[in-house]
Amino acid sequence: MADGNITKDVMYDAVAPDDFESMLELDRYNARSTAFDKIISATHDHFWDPLDPKYIDFSEPWDMETQALLPDDQVMALGVPYVLDHLEKTGQKVKFINEMVLWNFSSILHGEQGALNLSASLCHVLKDQGAxxxxxxxxxxxxxxxTAFAKYVKARWGRPRPCGATLQQLLVDIIGAPEVYKKIIGM
Ligand SMILES: [Fe+2]
Structure with a gap:
């Protein structure tokens, strides 16, 4: 069904986050969309466990004082000769790279937490069982x-850095939004 501006599919039908009564409608149970079934089943084929060292071994040793987590060419600031020169001369390059990686990984960790809460909030508003x-x-x-990013940050640095104000506001907005389209686009 199209209204001229957007295409609307019944599998994206949604209710207000506090409208659990709508979930109990009897006709809803027999109207489950199969659109997502392949993706849901694929989870089993691609299963991985961040708590199992066979997938990721967080205890692998790494000397944070002497070993950089990224090569120079993957750290944008080191493309500025003055910065690279200064950090090499003062012996701070490894420390600088590893601190930059901590900030990046902390943002990713907060983003993953946002994705978790956002996905959970979708369960409350999506009306179709398959969705x-x-x-x-x-x-x-x-x-x-x-779990994986928190364990990695803990193993290498002990503690993440705070979420930036812009990312935090975006996550708060989309997780709290009652509109399903904002959540889906946000995700
Ligand atoms: Fe994720």
Missing amino acids: QEYAANQTREEARHV
Whole structure:
């Protein structure tokens, strides 16, 4: 169904976040969309466990004082000769790179937490069971991402850096938004 501006599919039908009564409508149970079934099943084929060292071994040693986590050419600031020169002369290059990586990984960690809460919030508003199962499944996947990034940050630095104000406001807005399109685009 199209209204001239947007295409609307019944699987994106949504209710208000506090309207649980609508979930109990009897006709809803027999009207489950199968649009997401392949993606949901694929989770089992691509399963991974951040708590199992066979997937990621967080105990692998790394000397944060002497080993840079990224090569120079992947750190944009080091493309400025003055910066590179100064850091090499003062022996601070490794420290600088690893601190930049901490800020990046902290942002990713906060973003993964946002994705977890956003996916969970989609479960409350999506009306179609298939879409809801997809969101629940995605919530589980994002929870694994949070676990993995939190464990990595803990292993290398001990503690993440705070979420930037702009990212934080975006996450707060889309997680709290009652409109399903804002959540989906946000995700
Ligand atoms: Fe994620």
